[in-house]
Amino acid sequence: MTEHLFDSSGNWIAFRRHGGDKYVFDSDGEWIGWLPWNNADVADTEGNYLGTIVGNRLVRLPRPYLGYPGYPGYPGYPGYPGYPGYAGYQSLPPGASDIPTLKRE
Structure with missing residues (x-):
């Protein structure tokens, strides 16, 4: 089942094809x-x-450099995941911020 990811305002910004993807x-x-x-x-x-x-949010947290992870290979076409609607506002964890490049207006 598709895992939809949202910003703190509840806007859909990203997804994984399933929870283990x-x-x-x-x-x-x-x-x-x-x-x-x-x-x-x-x-x-x-x-x-x-x-x-x-949870169901994709946020930026302060992180030290984690090292270069390599390249995973091309993921292929994900297909359309369906529109999940609005998830509602949720406060950010301490130190977290929304990811500006994924912000939906």
């Missing part, structure tokens, strides 16, 4: 990152820290 896509279906470190931290397609999945 290591690839993350933006709401337009473009590959934006993956989970290489066996935790909830997401690297972008260049290998830099993008954000962290916290």
Whole structure:
């Protein structure tokens, strides 16, 4: 089942094809990152820290450099995940911020 990810305002910004999928896509279906470190931290397609999945939110947390994760291989076409609607506002964890490049207006 698709795992939709939202910003703190409740706007849909990203998704994974299912909960165990290591690839993350933006709401337009473009590959934006993956989970290489066996935790909830997401690297972008260049290998830099993008954000962290916290519940159903994708947020940026202060993180030290985690090292270059390598390249996971192309994820393929994800298909359309369906529109999840609005998730509602949720306050950010301490020190966290929304990811500006994924902000939906």
